[in-house]
Amino acid sequence: MKSLCFKLLLILATLFVSCSSNNNDDYTDTEEGAFFELNLPETYFNYANIELPEHYTTNGFPSAFQFRAPIEYDNTPIDNPVTDAGATLGRVLFYDKKLSANSTISCASCHKSEHGFSDLDTLSEGFEGGLIRRHSMSIVNARFYADGRFFWDERAQTLEEQVLMPFQDDVEMGLTLQELIQIANEQSYYPILFKDAFGDSSITSDRISRALA
Structure with a gap:
């Protein structure tokens, strides 16, 4: 009898430890609010050296047209190059609904991959159901936008500046930068991801900006 009780206690303890270790490893990834475990590969995907299609790297237009190959418009800052670890962190930040005032909205809520990273709705909904002020513009090929300015009115001077603004908007995500940090x-996975991307686990708004951009 004692042996049976001991085995039951051992099983319960194992289950408790297993559940506890997964409490903070999930993030909201869909509009339905389902939770998915962070299932990152042991080796990060190749983001830094993506092989671009030829029409991105070669100008196929006749000389009469004032166009250049998209790669020539690359607005990536010299001090924020794309890295595999940094882009992985940025992707997690992009889909994480915990990074809003009531854990209901992520960047991906308004910039849906299935709709060209835009939204079919004219005005997307913010964290409390309010409508944002303008249509969510597509972020596809933002890296190759020649002017390097963002939002419809181009008020953001850089992509690094732009990505922090929705977090602080009182309709969109409803946070201050300090609350965002x-x-x-508070999430177990971010210190690890920040360390991989930046060399130590310190989380700052500047690093969040760089990873998302």
Whole structure:
């Protein structure tokens, strides 16, 4: 009898530890609010050296047209090059609904991959159901936008500046930068991802900006 009780206690303890270790490893990834475990590969995907199609790297237009190959318009800052770890962190940040005032909205809520990273709705809904002020513009090929300015009115000077604004919008995600940093610090996976991307686990708004951009 004692042996049976011991075995039952051992099983319960194992289950408790297993459940506890997964409490913070999930993030909201869909509009239905389903939770998916962070299932990152042991080796990060290749983001830094993507092989672009030829029409991105070669100008196929006749000389009469004032066009150049998209790669020539690359607005990636010298001090924020694309890295595999940085892009992986950016992708997690992009889909994480915990990074909003009530854990209901992520960047991907308004910039849906299935709709060209835009939204079919004229005005997307913010974290409390309010409508944002303008249509969610597609972010496809933002890297190759020659002017390097963002939003419909181009008020953001760089992509690094733009990505922090929705977090702070009172309709979209409803946070301050300090609250954003605090929430990120409360998740078990971010210190690890930030360390891989930046060399240490410190989470700052500048690093969030760089990873998302």
